[in-house]
Ligand SMILES: Cc1ncc(COP(=O)(O)O)c(C=O)c1O
């Protein structure tokens with residue numbers, strides 16, 4: 001039995017706070033499928049306001065939020081969506097847009113900073129004159145922050161340029177904004193400005209915001225009306241969902257201000273890891289709460305053995321490849337946890353036990 005656990009697997013691992021549990025216990029609820037749950041309506045109104053969109057819809061997960069959004073925009077089978085080769089929709093959502101929606105993915109390489117080159121996006125747009133052989137491009141998807149590139153932030157200016165390109169070609173723009181609040185805090189730019197060019201966005205409540213469950217999709221009233229129907233089709237219509245929305249309202253109020261500290265702790269951890277022989281990372285590229293690093297050949301332990309060693313000391317991380325590991329900071333990780341984590345890494349890789357690794 002380990003004396004202490006520091007869970008760095010993801011920002012999806014947070015437990016509801018006492019305030020969230022109290023809000024859940026006292027939530028005003030009604031039937032949300034019938035459109036009457038007051039807590040869901042309150043959350044959706046708040047999220048529409050924060051994101052600068054006409055309407056919002058609570059959904060059970062970010063994966064369902066992205067799936068519904070893509071399928072509303074690409075409501076004709078054989079549509080094509082342009083998205084990053086390292087995007088969550090493309091890698092971690094079971095190919096749902098294809099298997100369920102009949103939508104064809106056309107990937108463009110994600111750069112290290114999370115962007116896709118605008119000229120490569122434009123080159124990926126199908127020429128309508130080739131319709132006898134080509135799928136029809138209907139949507140471009142961005143991800144902000146871009147998780148698999150290390151939680152990198154997309155600027156409003158870049159997003160605007162992609163939005164202009166979409167409009168030029170009669171396409172829609174969806175933003176997977178699972179961590180859009182992290183981008184907003186890191187850039188010092190309001191969420192609504194980062195989403196201004198988007199026709200829709202999916203915003204996770206259950207990541208850095210620390211709510212136990214759920215996401216919200218935002219867009220025009222007509223988009224959300226169609227999304228609501230598709231949510232029901234997919235089995236995502238829930239009844240007294242206000243119990244979950246009440247926790248999310250607490251998360252919005254209490255945890256957005258904590259994101260800046262998450263980023264500072266991530267930077268602190270990254271700079272500490274960068275000093276440890278056998279590890280390599282670009283600490284300067286750590287903009288938010290996600291850190292990827294390499295375990296170098298010749299290190300005392302392989303990535304797999306390092307993860308196992310850390311787990312024996314209560315440090316939980318995510319092995320991303322045979323030679324790389326990801327750690328994610330969230331509001332339930334303290335500075336003391338960061339120092340303890342660094343001491344465990346040092347001991348595992350150098351044999352030196354740090355005294356201050358309390
Ligand atoms: C960038 C991104 N988008 C979407 C999702 C999907 O969210 P969920 O796990 O709630 O389905 C995740 C991870 O959870 C994510 O990291």
Ligand SMILES: C[C@@H](O)[C@H](N)C(=O)O
Pocket residue numbers: 009010011012092147
């Ligand atoms: C792995 C992925 O699905 C999840 N969104 C995470 O970042 O932990």
